[in-house]
Amino acid sequence: MQLEFDKEIDALLRKAKRGSPAVAGAPVATPHLDADELAAFAENALPERARPAYIAHMADCDTCRTMLSGFVTTAPEKAAAAAAFAAKPAPLAIVKAPWYRSLLRGSNLAYTMGGLVIFFSGFIGLLVYQNQKATSGAEISRAVENRPAPSTVREEAPQGFSNAAASNSAATSNTASPVESVTKTGVAVGSANATTSTTANEAPQPETRTDVAGAKPADQQPLVAAAPSLQASPETPKDEPASTSDRDVKAEKERNADKLDDRTLSADTAKKKSVEDQRELRSAAKTAPSKIAGPKQQQNNAQNGVAIQNETVDGLATGGNLAMGRRADLSRSVGGKNFEMRGGVWYDSAYHGGGTKDVKRGTEKYLKLDEGLRSIANDLGGIVIIVWNGKAYKIK
Amino acid sequence: MTTADRYKRVIDDAAARLISRAANARGLDAEAVSARVCPSVEKYLLSDGAEVSTTEVGTFVDEIHADDLCLIVACERNDEQAWEDLVAAYDSVVKSAARKITSSSEDADELASSIWAELYGLRQTADGTRKSKLAYYSGRGSLAGWLRAIISQMAVDRFRKQSRLVQIEETREFENLAEESSNNATNEHVVSHAENPEEIYSDKRTADDVTEALQHAVASLEPEDRLILKMYYFDDLKLKDIASVFGYHEATASRKLVRVQNEVRKGVEKALKTKHGWNDGEVKKHLAETAVGLGISFEKMFALLLLAAILQDFVVRNVL
Numbered sequence: 001m002q003l004e005f006d007k008e009i010d011a012l013l014r015k016a017k018r019g020s021p022a023v024a025g026a027p028v029a030t031p032h033l034d035a036d037e038l039a040a041f042a043e044n045a046l047p048e049r050a051r052p053a054y055i056a057h058m059a060d061c062d063t064c065r066t067m068l069s070g071f072v073t074t075a076p077e078k079a080a081a082a083a084a085f086a087a088k089p090a091p092l093a094i095v096k097a098p099w100y101r102s103l104l105r106g107s108n109l110a111y112t113m114g115g116l117v118i119f120f121s122g123f124i125g126l127l128v129y130q131n132q133k134a135t136s137g138a139e140i141s142r143a144v145e146n147r148p149a150p151s152t153v154r155e156e157a158p159q160g161f162s163n164a165a166a167s168n169s170a171a172t173s174n175t176a177s178p179v180e181s182v183t184k185t186g187v188a189v190g191s192a193n194a195t196t197s198t199t200a201n202e203a204p205q206p207e208t209r210t211d212v213a214g215a216k217p218a219d220q221q222p223l224v225a226a227a228p229s230l231q232a233s234p235e236t237p238k239d240e241p242a243s244t245s246d247r248d249v250k251a252e253k254e255r256n257a258d259k260l261d262d263r264t265l266s267a268d269t270a271k272k273k274s275v276e277d278q279r280e281l282r283s284a285a286k287t288a289p290s291k292i293a294g295p296k297q298q299q300n301n302a303q304n305g306v307a308i309q310n311e312t313v314d315g316l317a318t319g320g321n322l323a324m325g326r327r328a329d330l331s332r333s334v335g336g337k338n339f340e341m342r343g344g345v346w347y348d349s350a351y352h353g354g355g356t357k358d359v360k361r362g363t364e365k366y367l368k369l370d371e372g373l374r375s376i377a378n379d380l381g382g383i384v385i386i387v388w389n390g391k392a393y394k395i396k
Numbered sequence: 397m398t399t400a401d402r403y404k405r406v407i408d409d410a411a412a413r414l415i416s417r418a419a420n421a422r423g424l425d426a427e428a429v430s431a432r433v434c435p436s437v438e439k440y441l442l443s444d445g446a447e448v449s450t451t452e453v454g455t456f457v458d459e460i461h462a463d464d465l466c467l468i469v470a471c472e473r474n475d476e477q478a479w480e481d482l483v484a485a486y487d488s489v490v491k492s493a494a495r496k497i498t499s500s501s502e503d504a505d506e507l508a509s510s511i512w513a514e515l516y517g518l519r520q521t522a523d524g525t526r527k528s529k530l531a532y533y534s535g536r537g538s539l540a541g542w543l544r545a546i547i548s549q550m551a552v553d554r555f556r557k558q559s560r561l562v563q564i565e566e567t568r569e570f571e572n573l574a575e576e577s578s579n580n581a582t583n584e585h586v587v588s589h590a591e592n593p594e595e596i597y598s599d600k601r602t603a604d605d606v607t608e609a610l611q612h613a614v615a616s617l618e619p620e621d622r623l624i625l626k627m628y629y630f631d632d633l634k635l636k637d638i639a640s641v642f643g644y645h646e647a648t649a650s651r652k653l654v655r656v657q658n659e660v661r662k663g664v665e666k667a668l669k670t671k672h673g674w675n676d677g678e679v680k681k682h683l684a685e686t687a688v689g690l691g692i693s694f695e696k697m698f699a700l701l702l703l704a705a706i707l708q709d710f711v712v713r714n715v716l
Contacts, residue, residue, distance in 0.1 A: 005653075005654060005657060006654075006657040006658065006660075006661055008661070008683045008684060008686070009657045009660050009661050009664070010657065011686070012606065012610055012664075012683075012686060013610070013625070013629040013657075013660070014629060016607075016610060016629070016630075034532060034549075035529075035532065035542055035545035035546040035548075035549050036532050036533060036534050036536065036537065036542055036545070038545040038548075038549075039536075039537035039538070039541035039542040039544070039545040040440075040534070040536040040537040040541075041641070042537070042541060042545070042640075042641055043537045043538060043541050044640070044641060044642065044643040045459070045536045045537045045538075046440065046536065047440050047441060047452070047455075047456055047459075047536075049440075049441060049446070049448070049452065050440045050441065050443075052619070053444070055619045055620050055623055056619040058619075058623050059619040059620070059622040059623040059626070060619075060622075065623065065626060065627065065630075065631065066631065067545075067548055067549065067552060068627075068641070069627055069631035069632075069633050070497075070548055070552075071541075071544060071545055071548050072633060072637045072640065072641060073633065073637065074493060074496040074497060074544065074548070075541070075544065075637075110700060111700065113700065113701070114699075114700025114701060114703070114704060115700075117700070117701055117704040118700075118703075118704045118707065121704055121707065121708040121711075122707075122711075125708065125711045125712065128712075
C-alpha cells in the first residue's frame with residue numbers, strides 16, 4: 001500500500017506555517033494545561049475519559065500546543081520510544097517517506113542544490129590542489145637528484161694537508177673548511193715512526209693520509225689520533241662510486257693525489273696505504289661507531305688555520321679525542337642526499353622518524369624501486385634508511 | 397460531601413495497593429497516599445460532573461506511578477532521605493532539560509537552580525507550610541516528564557517576561573510596521589515586478605480565496621486530526637514524535653496524516669466551489685499554481701549558486 005502526501009495541500013499548509021494566520025484556531029475557552037497535564041498528555045498517560053477534552057484544547061490553543069511540541073522535542077529518546085510503543089505496532093507497511101524526499105521538498109531544494117554545488121566545487125578544488133602539490137613535490141625531487149654534487153666537494157681544502165705536524169701542535173691544527181675526516185691509527189698505532197690517517201667521509205677536503213715521523217703515539221694526543229705530516233692517495237673510500245658526484249669526488253681526490261706524489265711519500269706507498277685505509281674504514285663503518293670531533297674542537301682548530309682530521313674511527317683511534325661529543329659516526333653525501341651513520345645504519349638527513357618500508361636487496365621489491373634510490377643504497381651499503389619521493393625506505 | 401468522598405473507599409483501597417506495589421513506599425501509609433490521590437481523581441475524572449464508575453476510579457489510581465508519587469509525598473513531608481534521593485535521581489534530568497531549552501550553560505544552571513528552589517518551596521503560606529510545586533504532581537505521568545514540563549513552562553514564562561521587558565524598552569513602531577507588512581498579502585506586490593494591475597488583483601483574490609478555504613477546511617477537521625496536522629506542519633514535529641503523543645505507531649500517524657490531507661483537500665475544494673463559485677478546472681489550476689509558486693525560491697537558489705561560484709573562484713585564485 002503506497003501512500004503519497006498531497007503535494008499541493010502540503011505546500012499550502014507549509015505556507016500557512018510561514019506566518020499567515022490562515023489556519024488560526026478558534027478562541028480557547030478552557031484554561032491552559034498545567035505541567036502535570038502536559039506531561040501526562042505527552043506520555044499518553046491521561047485517562048481515556050479526560051483525553052478528548054485535552055485534545056480539543058490542544059488543537060485550538062497555540063500556546064499549549066507549542067508547549068507540548070517543545071516538550072516532546074526535548075524529551076529523551078528513550079521516553080519517546082517507550083511511549084511510542086505503548087500501543088501495539090500497526091502491522092501495515094510503513095509509509096515513511098525516504099529522507100531524501102525532504103531535501104527535494106519546497107524551499108529545501110534550493111539549499112540542497114546550493115549545498116551540492118559547494119560540496120562538489122570544494123571536492124574538485126581539493127583534488128586539483130593535491131595534484132598540484134604532488135607534481136611540484138616530484139619536480140623538486142627530480143631536481144635534487146639531478147643536481148651536481150655540492151661545489152665544496154670539488155674545492156680543494158685551503159689547508160688540504162700539512163707536513164708540519166709530527167707533533168702535538170700539529171695534532172691540534174685545523175682546517176678552515178668544515179672538514180670531517182676520519183683519522184685512524186693504523187697498524188702502527190703506538191709506533192713513533194708511522195701513524196696512518198685516513199679521511200673517509202664526504203668532506204670537501206680530500207682524504208688524507210699522513211705518515212708521521214717522530215710523532216707522539218695517538219693515545220697521547222688530545223684531539224686527534226695522529227698529526228698528519230703528509231697527505232697522499234686522496235681516494236674515496238668506495239671502490240666504485242655509483243653517482244656522478246662520487247665520481248667527481250674521486251677524480252678530485254685523484255688530482256690531489258697526483259700533487260702529493262711529489263712529496264715525501266711515494267705514490268706506491270700512498271696507494272697501498274690508501275687501499276688499506278679504505279678497507280679498515282669500511283669495516284669500521286659497519287661494525288664500530290667512529291668518533292668525530294665536536295664542533296667546539298672544530299672551531300678551535302679552524303682558528304689555528306691548520307688542516308686537521310677531526311673524525312676518528314672508533315676502535316682504531318686510541319687518543320683522548322674519543323671523549324669529544326659527537327652525534328653521528330660518519331656522514332656522507334651520496335646522490336645529492338646527506339647520510340649519517342648511526343649505530344651501523346645510514347640515515348638520510350631528510351628522515352625525521354616515522355614508519356619505514358623495509359626492502360631487502362635482491363628481492364623483487366627492491367628491483368622495483370627507483371634506480372636512483374637503488375644506486376644510493378648500493379653505494380652506501382649496509383642498512384640504509386632513505387627518504388625517497390616522500391616515503392621512507394629501509395634498505396637492508 | 398464532595399464528589400471524591402463518594403469514591404473514598406475505592407480510593408483508599410487503591411492507595412493501599414499503590415503502596416504495596418511501590419518498591420520503596422518510604423514509610424507512607426494508605427491514608428497519606430489516599431489524601432494525595434483524591435485531588436487528582438477530581439481533576440482528571442470528576443471535573444466534568446459526569447458519572448464515573450468505581451472501576452474507573454480504581455483503574456485511575458492503579459495507573460499512577462507508585463514510586464514517583466511516594467517519593468514526592470515523602471519530600472512534601474520533609475523526609476531528608478527522600479530529598480536526597482530526589483536530587484540524586486533527577487538533578488541530571490533537570491539540568492539536561494534546562495540545557496536543551498536555554499541558549500547558554502549559565503542560563504541553564506540558573507534555570508535548574510530555580511526549579512529546585514520552586515520544588516523545595518521558598519514561599520510559605522499563612523500557616524507556615526511551604527508552597528511547593530510538588531503539590532501539583534499527580535503521578536499520572538512520570539516524575540521525570542513532569543519535571544521537564546515544569547522546566548518548559550518556566551522557561552517560556554521567563555522568555556515572555558524578558559520579551560515584554562525588551563519590547564517596553566524598544567519602540568514598537570518599526571516592528572509593528574514590519575509585522576503588518578508581512579501579514580498583509582497586498583504588500584507582496586509592492587515589490588512585485590508584475591506589470592498588470594489586473595493580474596496582481598486577480599492573483600491576490602485567488603490567494604485570499606484559497607487561504608480562506610484552507611482555513612475553513614482545517615477548522616472542520618476533528619480535534620485530533622487538527623492537532624496532528626498542526627503539530628506536523630506548524631511545530632515541525634516528526635511523525636514518530638506525534639505518534640508517541642497519541643500512542644500510535646509511526647505508520648499509523650503517517651496514514652492519519654495522509655487522510656487528514658485528503659480531508660483538507662476535499663474541504664478546500666468544496667469551499668472554493670460553494671463559496672467562491674469556482675469550477676473543477678479552476679480549482680485544479682489555481683491549487684496547482686499556488687502550490688508550485690510556494691515551493692522553490694529561485695532567488696535563494698541563484699544566490700547560493702552565485703556564492704558557490706565566488707567561493708570556487710577564490711579557491712582557484714588564492715589557494716591553488
